[in-house]
Amino acid sequence: MKVYRKDGDTLDILVFPHEVIRKGEYLLVRDEEKDYSLVVQVIDIKYIDSPGILDELVREGLLSGSTVYENDLINVGRASKFIKDTKLATAVIRGSIRGGVFSSIYNDLPSRADSRVERVSTSRVLSMVSRGSGRLRIVLGRDFDGNLVHIPAEGLDGSLTLITGMKGSGKSHLAKLLASSLVRYGAPILIFDLNGEYLGLANEKLVEVFEGGRNLFFSLEYLGRDATLDIMVNVLGLPGVSANLFSEVWDIAVRRGYGITIDGLINVINNYVRNLMIRDALISRLMILKSCRFIRDGSSTRLEDLFDKYRGVIVNLRGLSSVERKVLVEIFLSKLVGLLERDVIPPLFLFAEEAHLYVRDTYWEDIVTRMRHFGLFVVFITNQPDSLGHEVFRQLDNIFIFRFQNDHDLDMLSRISNVDGATVKSIAKDLDRGRVLVVGNVVGNIPSVVEVSRLDYPAFGDTKRVFDYVVSASPE
Numbered sequence: 001m002k003v004y005r006k007d008g009d010t011l012d013i014l015v016f017p018h019e020v021i022r023k024g025e026y027l028l029v030r031d032e033e034k035d036y037s038l039v040v041q042v043i044d045i046k047y048i049d050s051p052g053i054l055d056e057l058v059r060e061g062l063l064s065g066s067t068v069y070e071n072d073l074i075n076v077g078r079a080s081k082f083i084k085d086t087k088l089a090t091a092v093i094r095g096s097i098r099g100g101v102f103s104s105i106y107n108d109l110p111s112r113a114d115s116r117v118e119r120v121s122t123s124r125v126l127s128m129v130s131r132g133s134g135r136l137r138i139v140l141g142r143d144f145d146g147n148l149v150h151i152p153a154e155g156l157d158g159s160l161t162l163i164t165g166m167k168g169s170g171k172s173h174l175a176k177l178l179a180s181s182l183v184r185y186g187a188p189i190l191i192f193d194l195n196g197e198y199l200g201l202a203n204e205k206l207v208e209v210f211e212g213g214r215n216l217f218f219s220l221e222y223l224g225r226d227a228t229l230d231i232m233v234n235v236l237g238l239p240g241v242s243a244n245l246f247s248e249v250w251d252i253a254v255r256r257g258y259g260i261t262i263d264g265l266i267n268v269i270n271n272y273v274r275n276l277m278i279r280d281a282l283i284s285r286l287m288i289l290k291s292c293r294f295i296r297d298g299s300s301t302r303l304e305d306l307f308d309k310y311r312g313v314i315v316n317l318r319g320l321s322s323v324e325r326k327v328l329v330e331i332f333l334s335k336l337v338g339l340l341e342r343d344v345i346p347p348l349f350l351f352a353e354e355a356h357l358y359v360r361d362t363y364w365e366d367i368v369t370r371m372r373h374f375g376l377f378v379v380f381i382t383n384q385p386d387s388l389g390h391e392v393f394r395q396l397d398n399i400f401i402f403r404f405q406n407d408h409d410l411d412m413l414s415r416i417s418n419v420d421g422a423t424v425k426s427i428a429k430d431l432d433r434g435r436v437l438v439v440g441n442v443v444g445n446i447p448s449v450v451e452v453s454r455l456d457y458p459a460f461g462d463t464k465r466v467f468d469y470v471v472s473a474s475p476e
Contacts, residue, residue, distance in 0.1 A: 001089075001117035003029060006109065009093050011040055013117055014048065017085035021045060021119075024427045024437065024449035025144050027091055028120040031110030036098050038106060039125060040091035041447060043426045048088045092423060094446055095129075102128040104445070122448050123147035129444035138181040140438070141450040149450045153185055155442035156349070160368055160395050161379040162388075164413070165402020170434050172197050172353065174400055174452050175381045179351055180206055183312040188348035190336075192329060194357065196318040204457045207312030210301070212320055212328050213293030220289075221260040222300035225250045227334040235326045236285045242278045249273070249282070261297045262290045292324050303335050307345040317358065325358040340374040347375025355380055356387035368392050385412055398440030403431040423447055 001019055004012040011029065015021045021042055029038040096106035122143035136153035143149050156178070163171045176198060182189055183206045191198050191207070201207045210216040220228055229246060232238040238246065249268050250260070258264040266283055273279040289295050306313055315332065317325045339345045368378065368391065380388060386409065393412075401424065404410050410428060414421030427437050427449065438448045 001027070003110070003112045003115060003117060004088065010043075011038070011091050011093065013040075013042075013089045013091055015045070015087040015089050017082060021087070021089050022144055023430055024447075026094075026120045026122055026125045027089075028097075028118050029110050029115050030118065031115045033114065034108070034110065036108055036110055037096065038093055038110060039095045039097065039102070039120070039128075040093050041423070042089050042091045043423050044090040046088055046090075047084070048086045094125075097128070121145045121147050122450070123149050125446060126150075126443060126448060129446050136185045138178065139453055140177070141436075141452040143448070143450060149448065151438070151442040153182060153187070155440070156182070156379070156398065157187075157377065159377060159397035159441055160392070161377075161398040161400070161440075162385070162396050163379065163381045163400040163402075164385045164404075164409075165383060165400075165428075165436070166404055166406075167383050168433070169383075169402035169431075170436065170452055171381050171383065171400075171402055173434075173455065174402075174436060175351055175353070175379065176201065176455055177453060178379065179312070179349075180204070180455070180457070182349055183207060186311060188307055188346055189312045189351060190332070190348055191312070191314045191351040192332075192353060192355070192358070193314050193316050194318065194325075194353045196316060197353070198314050198351075199316070200455070200457050201312065202314060207314050208306075208310040209314045209316055210306075211316045212324060216301050216315070216328075217294050217296050217299070218331055219260075219297055219300040220262060220265070220295070221297075222302065223331065223335070226338070227331060230334040231289070231327055231330050232285050235323070235330050236288060238281060238285055242281045245273065245278055246282055262286050262295070263297075288323065289327070292327055293320075294324070294328060303332070304339055304344050307348065322358075329358045336376060337374060340376060347377070350376055350378045351381065352378060353381045354384075355382065356384065368395055385409055396440070398438070398442050401428045401431075401437040401439070402435070403433065404428050 001016065001021075002014045004014050006012075013027065013029075023042055023045060025042055027040050027042065029040060031037065093106055095102055095104045096108070097103075123145075124147070126149065130152070137150040138153050140149050140151050163175055165171050179189055179191060179198065180201055183201070189207070191201075193199070198207075199209060202209045223231075225247065228250075229238075229243060232246060233240075233243050249265060249272065252258075252272060253260060253264055253268045256268070258268050266286055269279055269282050269286075273282065315328065317328065320328065336345070336348075340347065380392075382388065385393075399413070401413060404413070410425045411421075413428070414424040424437070424439075427447070431437060431449070432451075435449055435451050438450060439445070
């Protein structure tokens, strides 16, 4: 390999026919005389387009049937083949090394004539960048050369993280790997499990599973006025005027001794609310709450006790109706914000699978905007990155990108990641299943392609297929 030219922050490198190169891997352009090297990442590979190559191809077509070409006494055919099979790799400069020390900036160029271009493993590049930072390491997977790639668990702490990719590309698998690693290091986590995919964690005694209506119940008295009003407004769409009156109804129920129950509040509404439309709006929404299998009077599950007793908590949303899912998630988010602000529970990680299905966009924006202040650090897992608001995207610290072929999704990801758009668009489109492009704090802002490790416990959530249940699919 030889350096051909530089254009902006990219180098074009000649790759000769006998040399192997792959998108996403790293190269070292080394100038031994200067003791200076550039670290570059390959983002595109194409055939060389040198002056005269088209003429050469045409000339070969004209001569291919002639006796001169067949005899090829001066190896014209061999030279022509060598030129045509030479490739041009476009590589982005990620940093430089001088005196064995890596820097994310470069202020010199190695000699084009005398420098050597050699492959360097992703794991080695990351070790140079991190220089041993982070005490708690998560084994993410292996690089192109089969070397283990570690990321610091501390890189997820205090951060907003996105795991995204096409359906079936490996998003949930990676989320389970991160969740199990964090729990083993003693970090509190909360998982909103939409399809029962994370229950394998419970089989390994890493987390506790809670299901609304089975071992998870809430009373309005425990929720309090603010959380109940959040549910009424944000999930059930209670208008502002009615919401103001609901606060008064709550105060009356407390003062007059009606009790903070759904029936007690309905009794107050019937006795004190004169406007028929407001009365119907309030009662209809309280009846919806009453129909939720996890809302009841009396004893209640206390979230502060959950996170005091268990490190990992899975909220299984499978089997709940759309309204029940939204209500249950709203309860958790509303109560957690208050508990975290008062330092009642420790900071925690929240894994939200396909969050757009059960949480309104504006709520996530509110959570994300204030999360660093009260200690709720979200990991989004979705195959629809455009379902999350731009306010969320602008604050992402880590992105794990599996394969995408939709240009709209790639355009969005290329705009919000902290690397050049060409890297995301080019590499993510050609990733094999199970390989992920990692960008952000966890890799020192050095984009890395990793084949994600297998889980060390049985995974759930595999897609059920018709022919898995058919004894014999072949006709007689």
